[in-house]
Amino acid sequence: MDRYKSLEALAPAATSSSNPQMASPPHYFYHDPSEAMDSDAESEALSTTSMPPFSATPSVASSRTSYDAAAASTRSVSPVPSVISMTDSVRSQIYRSKYGREFNNFSDVYALPADEEEMNRLDQQHAIIVDVMGEKYPPPVADVMADDVPGERKACLDLGCGSGGWILDVARDFPNCNAVAVDLIPMQSLSMPPNLRSEVDDINLGLEHYYGDFNVVHVRLVSSGVKDYCRLVDQISHVLRPGGLIDLAEFDFHVYDENHQRLEPDTHQVGPPWWARWMTFVRLAIQQIGGHTDAATHLWDWVSNHPAFEQPVYREYWMPICSSPTDSDPGRQLCQRLSGDALSFLRGTRPLLLGSGLAEDLVTELITHAEAEHHEAKILQYTRLQCVYARKKSV
């Protein structure tokens, strides 16, 4: 029976705030790797980039100095000079290997991989989400990002950008804006637009250094790496300029049936529904290390009840995990694309589950059966993406 020990029994939602063995993110600013530096310049730059996230850096896009510096270039302005290229030594500071996958080296909360397989999954997932939503951005983005304020360059911040699909779209669609992508790992696009900057940082450490600097702040599918999402919403209210837009989208780590009712299998036994049961183990494993898995459920309350925001809008999207026999051709095609995403996510949770203390044969059993159930497609199951956007009041 030990093999089936539930995660609740292992550690009931203990939230470790800091792990002394974890490195603090050095707050790197990462640019196009093609900007090769010679080794002297590189080591000098490296030594100047370790800075606490709360140091009094010039603001990213709003300070006069920053605007002056930006005048000759469309590259967004860094609080410190352009700094590093991705050498092996930098790579080894940023990544670590566990259970055969690569992870960020900074967070003791976010425990999904950060390797090529995961970046490919995020790229595909971004394309699917755009198709499902029928748009790249919520409607107010075009207005908020318009070049309509003389002397002000619009600025957009993507927190937890992953492979960067969303912020790359912004930087290309609004070429006069400053776009900033923050994550625990550097963005690895081979074609960084000149107005997009990648920063390595842990958003749990606070966003004070960005206050007043951005017109749009976007956060999507980051809740498992965020300790206190309500605080994050409050900090974003300060990061935004008046009239700016907060744009949040999260998934709640639950699985739903065809009537959109939650399936809630426990972790005291194993058996079907396998996909939903595996998700229960995943949710509890994330909670055990401090991730805010139920943030999606509270987005609306946090934003609509926040005094800084107005005109909140809620939208939700039901994503089928597997195709139904009655699906139309487009529905089946969408399911095939979602299936690749879902199976890659399933595989990516193996290290998380092993790291949570589950026995290897239990993890293998959960993942193998969940995958088989997915391919059989007899049980219709859905995930739910909950999205909220709102404007920051002008006064």
Ligand SMILES: C[S@@+](CC[C@H](N)C(=O)[O-])C[C@H]1O[C@@H](n2cnc3c(N)ncnc32)[C@H](O)[C@@H]1O
């Ligand atoms: C599931 S991915 C989503 C990526 C992207 N937002 C998207 O929708 O495609 C979550 C990303 O958030 C990042 N992340 C999680 N917790 C973070 C934190 N505390 N600070 C910065 N980035 C974080 C992870 O490194 C990962 O790249």
